[in-house]
Amino acid sequence: MSTEALTLNNVTVDLGRQRILDDIHLDVSPGSFTCLLGPSGCGKTTLLRAIAGFTPLSRGEIRLGRRALTHLPPEKRETAMVFQSYALWPHMSVEENLGYPLKLRGVTRTERRRKVAEMLARLELSGFEERAVTKLSGGQRQRIALGRALIIDPPLLLLDEPLSNLDAAIRRSLRSELRRLQKSLGITTIMVTHDQEEALQMADQIVLMRAGHVVQVSTPQTLYQQPADLGAARFLGVDNTVTRTPQDPMGESGAVTFGFRTRDAHLDAPPCPQALIRKGRVTECVYTGDGYHVLIDTHDAELFATSATPVAPGTFAALQVPESALIPFGPDDRHLPPLDRHEDIA
Numbered sequence: 001m002s003t004e005a006l007t008l009n010n011v012t013v014d015l016g017r018q019r020i021l022d023d024i025h026l027d028v029s030p031g032s033f034t035c036l037l038g039p040s041g042c043g044k045t046t047l048l049r050a051i052a053g054f055t056p057l058s059r060g061e062i063r064l065g066r067r068a069l070t071h072l073p074p075e076k077r078e079t080a081m082v083f084q085s086y087a088l089w090p091h092m093s094v095e096e097n098l099g100y101p102l103k104l105r106g107v108t109r110t111e112r113r114r115k116v117a118e119m120l121a122r123l124e125l126s127g128f129e130e131r132a133v134t135k136l137s138g139g140q141r142q143r144i145a146l147g148r149a150l151i152i153d154p155p156l157l158l159l160d161e162p163l164s165n166l167d168a169a170i171r172r173s174l175r176s177e178l179r180r181l182q183k184s185l186g187i188t189t190i191m192v193t194h195d196q197e198e199a200l201q202m203a204d205q206i207v208l209m210r211a212g213h214v215v216q217v218s219t220p221q222t223l224y225q226q227p228a229d230l231g232a233a234r235f236l237g238v239d240n241t242v243t244r245t246p247q248d249p250m251g252e253s254g255a256v257t258f259g260f261r262t263r264d265a266h267l268d269a270p271p272c273p274q275a276l277i278r279k280g281r282v283t284e285c286v287y288t289g290d291g292y293h294v295l296i297d298t299h300d301a302e303l304f305a306t307s308a309t310p311v312a313p314g315t316f317a318a319l320q321v322p323e324s325a326l327i328p329f330g331p332d333d334r335h336l337p338p339l340d341r342h343e344d345i346a
């Protein structure tokens with residue numbers, strides 16, 4: 001299989017009078033797995049459809065390797081797409097579904113059988129040839145849909161929320177299966193998801209989108225630890241913010257907002273010299289399975305923290321966040337470089 005780099009330059013899409021995608025630039029390296037991540041309506045599916053050729057560009061260009069795709073119809077782009085709904089032919093068997101794209105390309109019956117058997121082995125579904133697709137589980141159907149997309153050796157695989165119809169356990173196991181398959185084939189892959197956990201677990205590169213724009217392109221680790229702005233941070237589970245005070249950790253100048261995740265704010269941690277501390281009254285305490293989430297009303301903000309034991313509302317409590325878990329943002333809400341701190345923190 002040949003796999004290729006994808007390049008988007010200046011990609012802009014207007015639908016009706018509305019600008020849906022605005023000046024998108026993106027480089028996707030060959031064989032990598034990229035997730036388009038963002039809230040509902042931010043333009044993820046439109047971008048995927050534009051790459052597939054189903055949505056025309058108003059401006060810009062799309063290249064796959066040396067080929068310009070921009071003006072090619074979908075069937076000439078040779079990209080494969082898998083949707084949320086499995087879109088299998090219900091009246092056909094597994095073998096017929098998988099072999100259909102080969103049949104359309106004039107591949108002989110013997111060769112089709114060989115390729116279908118090979119694909120079923122890759123999907124760990126050997127022996128399912130004769131099975132009606134209506135008699136498969138949701139996870140099996142989605143694997144067949146994936147196999148049908150891959151059987152023609154496409155240079156680019158496009159996935160539109162392929163796991164979102166499946167229940168949580170199947171979804172988790174299919175994530176690693178899909179990633180393993182993608183790596184073994186080395187196929188350049190772009191997947192749309194609104195699920196940050198899914199993107200963080202699967203992607204080599206995440207494209208975070210908001211309102212038709214790309215906010216950040218980075219590895220999962222960088223996106224999680226250094227979100228580009230406060231909006232990105234909130235989308236990635238940073239649910240607490242505090243503004244600096246004289247005794248807090250701080251940068252050199254200007255107002256700083258620190259974001260932190262609830263999981264990093266502890267009520268029962270041993271005191272640590274370099275930490276942010278906030279005190280207040282507990283207003284809520286809910287069980288989360290692996291502990292408790294506690295809401296604390298401090299004098300300037302309501303903050304969430306974790307506790308190993310339940311805490312009664314009304315109790316006076318102090319939360320502590322280690323310095324390493326604080327994400328600093330400047331007055332314009334943009335992420336600041338890592339803290340360079342010399343002073344002790346109260």
Ligand SMILES: Nc1ncnc2c1ncn2[C@@H]1O[C@H](COP(=O)(O)OP(=O)(O)OP(=O)(O)O)[C@@H](O)[C@H]1O
Pocket residue numbers: 015016018020038039040041042043044045046047194
């Ligand atoms: N055919 C269309 N005509 C006009 N507007 C459209 C059309 N298709 C989508 N939109 C609008 O474009 C915006 C982006 O939609 P899109 O489906 O790409 O978002 P998304 O990020 O994939 O959302 P979701 O996660 O909910 O699927 C939305 O505001 C949507 O209403």
